[in-house]
Amino acid sequence: MNNAALIGGGVIGGGWAARFLLHGWNVSIFDPHPETERRVAEVLENARQSFPKICEANLPNEGRLTFADSIEETVSEAAWIQESVSERIELKHKVLAEVQAHSSTNAIIGSSTSGFTPSDLQIGAARPEQIIVAHPFNPVYLLPLVELVASDKSPNEFIDRAYNIVLSIGMKPLRVRKEIDAHIADRFLEAVWREALWLVKDGVATTEEVDDAIRFGFGLRWAQMGLFETYRIAGGEAGMKHFLQQFGPTLKFPWTKLMDVPDLDDELVNTIATQSDEQSGKHSIRELERIRDKNLVGIMRALKENDWGAGQLLRRHDVRLSENHGSEA
Amino acid sequence: MNNAALIGGGVIGGGWAARFLLHGWNVSIFDPHPETERRVAEVLENARQSFPKICEANLPNEGRLTFADSIEETVSEAAWIQESVSERIELKHKVLAEVQAHSSTNAIIGSSTSGFTPSDLQIGAARPEQIIVAHPFNPVYLLPLVELVASDKSPNEFIDRAYNIVLSIGMKPLRVRKEIDAHIADRFLEAVWREALWLVKDGVATTEEVDDAIRFGFGLRWAQMGLFETYRIAGGEAGMKHFLQQFGPTLKFPWTKLMDVPDLDDELVNTIATQSDEQSGKHSIRELERIRDKNLVGIMRALKENDWGAGQLLRRHDVRLSENHGSEA
Numbered sequence A, B: 001m002n003n004a005a006l007i008g009g010g011v012i013g014g015g016w017a018a019r020f021l022l023h024g025w026n027v028s029i030f031d032p033h034p035e036t037e038r039r040v041a042e043v044l045e046n047a048r049q050s051f052p053k054i055c056e057a058n059l060p061n062e063g064r065l066t067f068a069d070s071i072e073e074t075v076s077e078a079a080w081i082q083e084s085v086s087e088r089i090e091l092k093h094k095v096l097a098e099v100q101a102h103s104s105t106n107a108i109i110g111s112s113t114s115g116f117t118p119s120d121l122q123i124g125a126a127r128p129e130q131i132i133v134a135h136p137f138n139p140v141y142l143l144p145l146v147e148l149v150a151s152d153k154s155p156n157e158f159i160d161r162a163y164n165i166v167l168s169i170g171m172k173p174l175r176v177r178k179e180i181d182a183h184i185a186d187r188f189l190e191a192v193w194r195e196a197l198w199l200v201k202d203g204v205a206t207t208e209e210v211d212d213a214i215r216f217g218f219g220l221r222w223a224q225m226g227l228f229e230t231y232r233i234a235g236g237e238a239g240m241k242h243f244l245q246q247f248g249p250t251l252k253f254p255w256t257k258l259m260d261v262p263d264l265d266d267e268l269v270n271t272i273a274t275q276s277d278e279q280s281g282k283h284s285i286r287e288l289e290r291i292r293d294k295n296l297v298g299i300m301r302a303l304k305e306n307d308w309g310a311g312q313l314l315r316r317h318d319v320r321l322s323e324n325h326g327s328e329a
Helices: A012-020 A036-052 A071-075 A089-102 A118-122 A155-167 A185-201 A209-221 A227-238 A242-245 A265-279 A285-305 A310-328 B009-020 B037-054 B071-075 B088-102 B117-120 B156-168 B185-201 B209-222 B228-236 B240-245 B266-282 B286-307 B310-328
Strands: A002-009 A026-030 A065-069 A080-083 A108-113 A132-136 A145-149 A172-176 B002-008 B024-030 B066-067 B081-082 B107-113 B131-136 B145-149 B173-174
Touching: A002 A089, A012 A026, A012 A036, A012 A080, A012 A118, A012 A132, A026 A071, A026 B145, A036 A065, A036 A285, A065 B209, A071 A089, A080 A089, A089 A108, A089 A118, A089 A185, A108 A155, A118 A132, A132 A155, A145 A155, A145 A265, A145 B209, A155 A172, A155 B066, A172 B209, A172 B266, A185 A209, A185 A265, A185 B185, A185 B209, A185 B228, A209 A227, A209 A265, A209 B173, A209 B185, A209 B209, A209 B228, A209 B266, A209 B286, A209 B310, A227 A242, A227 B185, A227 B209, A227 B266, A227 B286, A265 B228, A265 B240, A285 B209, A285 B286, A310 B209, B002 B071, B002 B088, B009 B024, B009 B037, B009 B131, B024 B037, B024 B071, B037 B066, B066 B145, B071 B088, B081 B088, B088 B107, B088 B117, B088 B310, B117 B131, B131 B156, B145 B156, B145 B266, B156 B173, B209 B228, B228 B240, B266 B310, B286 B310
Parallel strands: A002 A026, A002 A080, A026 A065, A080 A108, A108 A132, A145 A172, B002 B024, B002 B081, B024 B066, B081 B107, B107 B131, B145 B173
Antiparallel strands: A132 A145, B131 B145
């Protein structure tokens, strides 16, 4: 029987819960926050509404969800343990030590950290090789990407097992070759975030204008092809090499302010919060979640029809699910 | 009669041609490149295939396309003149001087520049106030965004006219409040580009892995909601302000290498070109264009069904087209 243990039941932990439950795993969650059950229930409700719209194969019977009173109770039976607590390294070390004291030495211990490397997390661990980064993206029940990062302490077959489990719950494992702060995707997000803070601080754009500059332009491109494939097309028949050679000089231009980090002081926080209220305040967070999910479902269904990118992954997931059902039935 | 003059008939000029022609404007193109007619014809073919799939109202009769032998011949009758030549400021100054020598003083002169400000472009101009930035995104016939940037020399009613024309050809004009190198969107693209070059150079990721980190994760989010609205949801009920306050410390982390600019030397160019061939070489550029366009059409149709973002814009465009047809018929 597949058991997953989740330490942390916020929006990320709840998303992992949905992924595992919908694929037949039993899930035990530990989070001392008094609202955990309600919060997880809300994420699960969103997932139950949306995931079946992008997954056309029959899903297995949903697993059993329980809430535990301690880490010990949560992890004792688990084959996959996922830590999704706040980004404080002392807290993560404390949680991981407790996890390792009570879990199977064979279990995979993944961390949802967006910033820390596996080596950071492994400091002081009883069995460092058991701890890897498995970094998902919100909403976890719809966005496929999981960055898998391991230190050189983890054996290959261990990482392969993690890879296959991530794949089996309909996600896209991206095995990151080297340990690096913030892995891959969040380096991009951080770069854009810093630049966006400058633009708002300098009064060049409001939060809504920043968002519009993304979602009416390159955001539409990036839902289906990334940076390099897009530029390959822009380069045209002359080829990628020729295209790249034109870029050299531009890199010397003062086109970003990223060498400098803006101070996220009270004034800037207030400016952004106020503009964000004006931009999106007419919708509650729950409404925005539903709008986002409906759009993601529509986009992924469109890509599925074209058998491309996230849609291709979903098609393959349908086939895998059908095959497994066939053999288990 | 609406006449547009395009200086430069590459992939961007060709995209502008398609936007104007499909909305009933006559278009005259000047580009001394010997392959201009073929290149424009290819872009037009892509546009004729794809744009009617996202625009459900009847389009007016297509305008007339001509190729001129000189800037003088191109611009003489034009209400909108769009410069889309290479990003070299001396070349742009030369072209703009020639344009102003022969065009109506009333015409809008837009530049497709991704980097230069209107004030940069206006240096030495006979009528600086006539020159604005109108920066589109490839493929111009599908992606709606146009960044409109004016210096304080241009009167408001002039910019309003430009705004309405951009809107009338189914695009999303974003009026940028301040002149700044690379406007808004390309500051983000540049930040991501620099970071991507580092990741490939340092062997952290291949071009395909960079693309996958985008298109299986945040790229899907950004097709419909930008940075701030997405983070607003992530912040949940505690609100944007609370969410932002957590971000302060992260900004001090070494999460980007953007303070430093990688050298785009032969070695890095070769690495990227080789990886890109491995990633995408099985498709020709023409095939990749068609895949991209099919995906963009699917994504935008999905958003249209949800009346959101780029899809909401398209719905409004349908209404506008139907009304105009109604009154003209």
